[in-house]
Amino acid sequence: MEPERWQRIERLYDxxxxxxxxxxxxxxxxxxxxxxxxxxxxxxLLAQHEKDDDFxxxxxxxxxxxxxxxxxxxxxxxxxxxxxxxxxxxxxxxxEQLSFGPYRLLQKIGEGGMGSVWLAEQxxxxxxxxxxxxIKTGMNTREVMVRFESERQALALMDHPAIAMVLDAGTxxx
Amino acid sequence: xxxxxxxxxxxxxxxxxxxxLDEALIALAKVDPRKSRVVELRFFGGLNMxxxxxxxxxxxxxxxxxxxxxxxxxxxxxxGETLDGA
Numbered sequence: 001m002e003p004e005r006w007q008r009i010e011r012l013y014d015x016x017x018x019x020x021x022x023x024x025x026x027x028x029x030x031x032x033x034x035x036x037x038x039x040x041x042x043x044x045l046l047a048q049h050e051k052d053d054d055f056x057x058x059x060x061x062x063x064x065x066x067x068x069x070x071x072x073x074x075x076x077x078x079x080x081x082x083x084x085x086x087x088x089x090x091x092x093x094x095x096e097q098l099s100f101g102p103y104r105l106l107q108k109i110g111e112g113g114m115g116s117v118w119l120a121e122q123x124x125x126x127x128x129x130x131x132x133x134x135i136k137t138g139m140n141t142r143e144v145m146v147r148f149e150s151e152r153q154a155l156a157l158m159d160h161p162a163i164a165m166v167l168d169a170g171t172x173x174x
Numbered sequence: 175x176x177x178x179x180x181x182x183x184x185x186x187x188x189x190x191x192x193x194x195l196d197e198a199l200i201a202l203a204k205v206d207p208r209k210s211r212v213v214e215l216r217f218f219g220g221l222n223m224x225x226x227x228x229x230x231x232x233x234x235x236x237x238x239x240x241x242x243x244x245x246x247x248x249x250x251x252x253x254g255e256t257l258d259g260a
Contacts (some may be wrong), residue, residue: 001205006206045257048250056213059219060215060217063190
């Protein structure tokens with residue numbers, strides 16, 4: 001989406017919110033002038049506005065810490081296997097090969113087009129659980145590295161026990 | 175009666191897909207870099223409204239507006255209701 005298009009959507013969203021909800025649909029109909037995609041985008045955003053949940057309200061590391069605590073609880077209760085949780089044979093092969101340096105991948109906790117996030121175990125110099133973000137081959141472009149840098153900087157701004165430290169960064173043979 | 179695999183399904187439901195969020199933030203940065211930064215600082219950095227305002231040199235009101243709108247955008251993207259092409 002072009003930034004100009006987005007700004008137009010935002011302005012319409014703000015204007016629509018200023019209207020009484022009973023006349024909002026008519027307002028958008030008029031304001032969008034037959035541009036159905038534009039109207040749909042504004043309506044989608046307005047629908048989100050009505051939702052009053054706690055989406056993203058707890059910092060990332062609190063969310064991740066809770067996920068890990070729940071996983072560990074599941075482990076100790078004996079319900080789940082401590083073996084790596086893998087979705088397919090290809091993942092299994094990848095997990096075996098991606099035991100690198102002091103890290104061993106335990107469980108995939110997220111995946112997207114860019115790569116995946118793994119729960120891993122670090123053995124040296126101390127034994128502890130860490131999160132590792134793997135970026136697919138060909139994705140370690142400048143843009144991705146810049147994002148890593150900005151995340152690292154954002155995290156470095158704060159000194160708080162709930163906030164992750166960037167421990168290490170590097171590339172694997174793959 | 176709940177079968178054990180059903181119980182485990184519930185227990186393992188991911189709270190938040192970090193990888194998908196990461197990608198949605200990259201998409202947001204292309205059309206509205208400041209909103210993307212607000213989410214980085216608040217959600218990943220754990221900064222409050224005032225601290226975020228200070229880092230970005232904008233008012234707290236602007237941070238609040240950006241934050242709400244960025245969350246609207248991200249919720250759309252994460253639910254597959256992409257605004258792109260709109």
